Amino acid sequence: MLRADLMVVGLASVLLAVAQPPARLGAPAPDWTVETAGGERIKLSHRLRERKRDAVVLAPREGELPPRAALEESAGRLGERDADLLVLPPGEAAEGVDRPAVLLVDAGAVLRRIENGRLPAGKDLGEFIDEWRLGRDVFLTACARCHGDDGSLQICGDVKPLTGIGNRLTAAQVYERLRPGVLGENDVLIRGRFHKRKEVEAVVVFVRGL
Ligand code: HEC
Structure with a gap:
């Protein structure tokens, strides 16, 4: 009886050590x-x-x-x-x-x-990290004043924290919520500020990781 209990405890601790969230x-x-x-x-x-x-x-x-x-x-x-x-x-x-x-x-x-x-390998692998970092720069320059540097701000009732948003919204859904005014091939207007399309794609990538 006691032995069996010990075995259960032992097994549980092994599982706890291995299982990751x-x-x-x-x-x-x-x-x-x-x-x-x-x-x-x-x-x-x-x-x-x-x-x-x-x-x-x-x-x-x-x-x-x-x-x-x-x-x-x-x-x-x-x-x-x-x-x-x-x-x-x-x-x-x-x-x-x-x-x-x-x-x-x-x-x-x-x-x-x-x-x-x-x-990805080669150039694509570099792009994978460069894009996220570009998104971070854009976010800090253009978005953080309302959303906070880490996206967690709730400055007024209708600004939702962006934290964890990538787990509930796809990239296309996040893009829509920026309510972009498309101006041309290369420029996108977001809340009164012009951005290159590449910057907007990058900020969507970054926001999904907040
Ligand atoms: C002037 C303040 C302001 C700025 C600057 C701003 N936002 Fe927002 N953002 C808001 C407010 C207010 C809301 C919520 C209501 C709405 O959609 O207007 C919002 C909503 C969002 C949402 C939707 C959140 C959800 O859960 O549905 C995303 C994503 C977002 N903003 C990303 C950005 C990004 C990226 C930038 C920078 C390019 C940015 N915002 C710049 C004020 C701002």
């Missing part, structure tokens, strides 16, 4: 075991604490892991941007991640971007 935008990234481009296995939280910089995480399916040389090349490209490349190995359970996928976890360990269906 589902991946959610704007929330702390689950502490998965990841691999560096060089193949070293490490806890995500540990790596982020050590490096103190944003990380792009590739989540391939079984058999899709890019060759080591390609990973090293990608890691170099991200290194130029002061960011890390990590791989979520196919065997690592990750609820909320629909492989193949690419994720962005910021230096503060918050999950900021998830894109399913692709494993």
